[in-house]
Amino acid sequence: MKPVDGTVLVIGGGAREYHEHLLRPAALRADLWLLDAAAPTWQSPHLAGATQVDPGDINALVATARSVAASRKVRGVLCHEEALIQAAAQLAEVLDLPGPSVTAVRNCRDRHRTRALLRDAGLPQPRFALVADPAEAAAAAEWLGYPAVAEPRRPGAVRGAVLVRSAADLAGLCADARSAHCPGVSAYRAGILVEEYLDGPEIGVDGVVHDGTYAPMFVARKEAGRTPYRAETGHLVDARDPLIDDPALRWVLAETHRALRITDAVTHTEVRLTARGFVVIGVNCGLGGDLIPRLGGIATGIDPGLVALDVALRTPPDLTPAHRRVAGIRFSHPAGHCRVDRVTVPAPDGAAGLLRAAALAAPGDVLRPPPLGRLQPYAYVLCSAGSRAECTARLDAAEGQVVIHAQPLDLT
Incomplete structure (x- = not known):
């Protein structure tokens, strides 16, 4: 090289x-x-x-x-x-x-622009409405039907996505969605999207667009946690996942990137697997979070750091898998508000497939789950294996060795 x-x-x-x-x-x-x-x-x-x-x-x-x-x-x-x-x-x-254009980045970061462009292109996504206040949100939810999803229009919106089960919950949960933020990123005047709730598992696809041509690198199967607040408690990347070669998914991904005018970028696309097929939830002009790129690298041998560098140089990226394994990550979240005394995690164990375990909260940190704070894990474990079942078992075992010592807090 x-x-x-x-x-x-x-x-x-x-x-x-x-x-x-x-x-x-x-x-x-x-x-x-x-x-x-x-x-x-x-x-x-x-x-x-x-x-x-x-x-x-x-x-x-x-x-x-x-x-x-x-x-x-x-x-x-x-x-x-x-x-x-x-x-x-x-x-x-x-x-x-080289790199993604400012227009392409804005098309992804403003969720309403994303929705409007995908709608105009006739691509599968949730039905939606942009609202400015609780009254408009109530009208939109009645039109869409309950349960519905409320999320900020601003980037980083998944941090504030909430499941609204009834009209009685709407005002408070919309306020939670409106207050969610991504540090360093401005909000928009009309700040709430109310969207149709779609059932089914969710995946994240890290991919690359080079000179207008999209190609996926790997698929992460997501594990969801508590409701009504959206918490991704883990991800599993299988290099043999049949979705990576699914023609319908590849078409949706390629057309989505074309509609958002993304010509050169690494991206992370969230897709829901529903009874009506693949439905696009959102696209980020950057690699996935939650260490998904690291999982993809371990599972496939494709190096996301080098792919991102290739995009920055407008060089054709090498997406040839070097091996085919499974890698997964599991995050531990607090059950309630607390002040951390210490977090203990297991040591790496090659025989058990535990590659990494890390504390994400330090002594003295105060963890405030929503609605008073944000979804903040206190630790994670990362494992690899030859199959999904084996990787899941290894994650279960490693997560069971994570211990948080903390003082409960009454913040009501």
Whole structure:
């Protein structure tokens, strides 16, 4: 694999637990230069250099990038942070570099724009209505029928998606959806989408668009948790999953990306498997969260960090699976509001297929599940195996060894 002749700008440092596995392989091929508000810490071994700048200030970001480009050959822009995807796209556009267009990013981040474009293209998605207040939400829910789903129009909307079972629950749950936010991302004036509830399992498909042609990398089967708040408690990626080659799913995915005008990007598409077929829930102009890219890499051997780098350079990505295994992750969430004393997790165990276990909450952290806070796990376990059943059993066993010591809090 030839090294890159030049420098790739990395927008935002991110969290080590979620981003180092993407940055490390990219650093083996290209000189990476970090642009972030904070000085580099864990990122330092993977960087050729760094400049401190607020990535949310687009004028300062562009000026800083141009300063770096004055002494280095800048070839592309990388970003793995949801809140900074649009800023990265704006920077790439100003510098005439590859990557998703600002229009494509906005088409994905504004859920109402996504819905309108998919509707105009005749693609399968939930029926929906954009509402500005509880009265409009009530009228929309009556039209759609209960149960319904209320979610913010803003990006990161899944953080605030709630299941509304009756009119009596509507006002409070809509307020919860409206208050949900993605740090660093502005809201919209009419901020709530009320959507038809569709039953069936949900999958996440990480894929890549190169010169307008879409290809999936891997499929993650999602495990859902508590209601009415949407909690993804785990994911399972099977390199042999027949959905990866399903022609109907591939058509829906390709046409969805075409409708959203995505020509060069890595993406994560959420799809519901319903009685009426594949239904698109949403698309993000970036790799999936919850360490799904790491699961995909373990299961298939396709390296999402290198695929993202290829997109940043407009290079044809290599999507050839190197092996076919199953990888899964399971997140532990608190049962109620609490203050964490400590979290203990099992040590990696190759014989048991436990590759990684990590505490995500530190001593003194206060965990506030919705509606007072956000869905915040306190730990995860990550396992691999040769089959789905074996991987699920290994996740069950590893999750059973995670222990949270915490003080319950009464925040009512």
